[in-house]
Amino acid sequence: RRQTAEALSRGYLALAAGEGPEARRLAAKAADLGEENSALTRVLAAQAAELAGDLPTAQSAYAAMLGFPEMRLAGHRGLMKVAIAQGDTLEAVKQAGLAYNLAKTARWAWRALFEAKLQAGEWAEALDLVEGGLSRKILTPAVAERARAALLAASAASLETAADPKLRDQAVDYAARAAKLHPGFAPGAVIAARLLADAGKTGKAEDVLENAFAAAPHPALWLAYRDLRDDETPRERAKRLQKLVNRNREHREGRILAAEVALLAHDPVAIGAAMDTLADEKPTARLCGLHARAAWASGQSDEARAWVARGSAAPQEPDWSDLDPEGRAFAYGQSDWTRLVSTFAETGELVHPRYERRERVLSDLPELPARYEISAPFVSAAETGALPAYLPDDPGFYDDALAGPPEPEPGSQPAQPRPRAPARR
Numbered sequence: 001r002r003q004t005a006e007a008l009s010r011g012y013l014a015l016a017a018g019e020g021p022e023a024r025r026l027a028a029k030a031a032d033l034g035e036e037n038s039a040l041t042r043v044l045a046a047q048a049a050e051l052a053g054d055l056p057t058a059q060s061a062y063a064a065m066l067g068f069p070e071m072r073l074a075g076h077r078g079l080m081k082v083a084i085a086q087g088d089t090l091e092a093v094k095q096a097g098l099a100y101n102l103a104k105t106a107r108w109a110w111r112a113l114f115e116a117k118l119q120a121g122e123w124a125e126a127l128d129l130v131e132g133g134l135s136r137k138i139l140t141p142a143v144a145e146r147a148r149a150a151l152l153a154a155s156a157a158s159l160e161t162a163a164d165p166k167l168r169d170q171a172v173d174y175a176a177r178a179a180k181l182h183p184g185f186a187p188g189a190v191i192a193a194r195l196l197a198d199a200g201k202t203g204k205a206e207d208v209l210e211n212a213f214a215a216a217p218h219p220a221l222w223l224a225y226r227d228l229r230d231d232e233t234p235r236e237r238a239k240r241l242q243k244l245v246n247r248n249r250e251h252r253e254g255r256i257l258a259a260e261v262a263l264l265a266h267d268p269v270a271i272g273a274a275m276d277t278l279a280d281e282k283p284t285a286r287l288c289g290l291h292a293r294a295a296w297a298s299g300q301s302d303e304a305r306a307w308v309a310r311g312s313a314a315p316q317e318p319d320w321s322d323l324d325p326e327g328r329a330f331a332y333g334q335s336d337w338t339r340l341v342s343t344f345a346e347t348g349e350l351v352h353p354r355y356e357r358r359e360r361v362l363s364d365l366p367e368l369p370a371r372y373e374i375s376a377p378f379v380s381a382a383e384t385g386a387l388p389a390y391l392p393d394d395p396g397f398y399d400d401a402l403a404g405p406p407e408p409e410p411g412s413q414p415a416q417p418r419p420r421a422p423a424r425r
Contacts, residue, residue, distance in 0.1 A: 004033040011044045020052030039071050046078055055082050073103050080112060089116070104136045118341055121334040123155040126341075147345035149182035154337040156191050157330070171195055179208045184216035185344060186322075187330040190224050202228050213244050217253035218319055218350075219286075220329035222260075238264035252281065253319075259290055268298055285314045286364040293366050304368055311365045321355035323362040 011026030027045040030038075046061030062078030065071040080095035096112035103109070110133050117126040130147045133139040139147070152174045159171035172195045178188035189212035193205040209225045212218075225244055226237065238261045245261060248254040255277045262270035275294050281287060288311025295304035324331050332340065336353040343351045354361060 023048035150341040152178035153188035186218035214247040289365040318352040
């Protein structure tokens with residue numbers, strides 16, 4: 001028995017070290033010592049065969065374990081892993097389902113089923129699994145809440161463009177529930193606002209976006225808020241957007257929005273104050289574009305062009321990438337929503353598929369007039385009557401097109417040539 005225990009111990013250590021052949025040898029040794037039918041020997045033999053890449057042997061070993069009640073759960077897990085290795089998704093899901101029904105706390109089985117539902121875009125079935133995972137204490141309440149919100153938003157997105165009015169009403173319900181459940185999930189709030197506005201409920205759409213901006217600001221939120229109304233003057237729009245700024249003015253996105261509001265209101269003092277709050281932020285293409293527009297609005301055309309040039313080489317912002325070139329936010333397909341749901345449920349963070357794929361986004365740099373503008377020194381000279389200073393690349397006051405120096409004025413004496421010095425002897 002001591003030799004058997006030693007063989008099993010060394011076999012499991014070999015498994016932990018990733019030494020499949022050695023683990024198989026030690027499993028065979030334990031079986032030869034009379035422990036062929038023990039649970040430890042069976043598990044070691046099956047896992048060693050799987051590690052060594054002998055999937056048929058591993059499959060047979062795991063299947064044999066199903067005949068023993070105490071080993072049944074391990075057998076289903078092993079068969080699921082073998083099926084995944086063989087690319088048999090249906091069999092893997094089947095084994096995970098059997099294990100989930102067998103053991104209430106088998107988190108691996110729940111996870112396999114949940115991921116399968118996400119991959120298939122079966123959002124309603126995934127929601128049922130979230131409820132089951134919460135009741136079995138596989139999920140914490142916080143994770144379950146985030147998962148519900150993300151899945152409801154995904155459900156709404158899938159029905160948003162449906163032709164059937166009943167399905168669109170269902171989409172509105174899903175989106176509103178998602179926004180209420182977790183205001184910080186920006187995709188849910190934006191979709192909810194879009195659908196509510198389409199249904200003529202602009203006031204409710206504003207409430208959803210204001211709550212979302214207060215919880216977790218995102219550029220898509222204030223852009224959606226801006227576009228809720230198209231019958232207002234720039235100053236009226238600026239006044240309305242200021243309400244959103246007030247919900248989270250210290251956040252970076254709130255400070256950016258404050259600058260946008262100042263630009264809308266054509267308030268030079270407010271523009272300067274707002275841009276000062278962003279002076280220490282790392283330059284991105286979007287921020288460079290904002291600096292360019294602020295400089296242009298302040299009459300600093302050369303500085304505006306310099307910011308545009310800088311922005312062309314600056315990095316993009318992940319959040320800004322959630323807007324496609326037409327400005328539509330979170331216009332993602334099923335596979336992207338699968339990742340959004342999975343990651344947000346687990347971590348509370350957003351993934352940015354368009355940013356990862358380096359796809360085109362909504363333009364963040366302004367298009368300024370291409371003509372040359374008189375620079376500041378020349379403006380100052382014109383105002384004071386003084387001669388302007390030379391520019392670094394200025395050859396002088398005379399144009400190359402002139403044949404020679406200007407003619408002397410009438411009555412003036414022409415310049416006399418200098419006498420040559422006598423040559424030295």
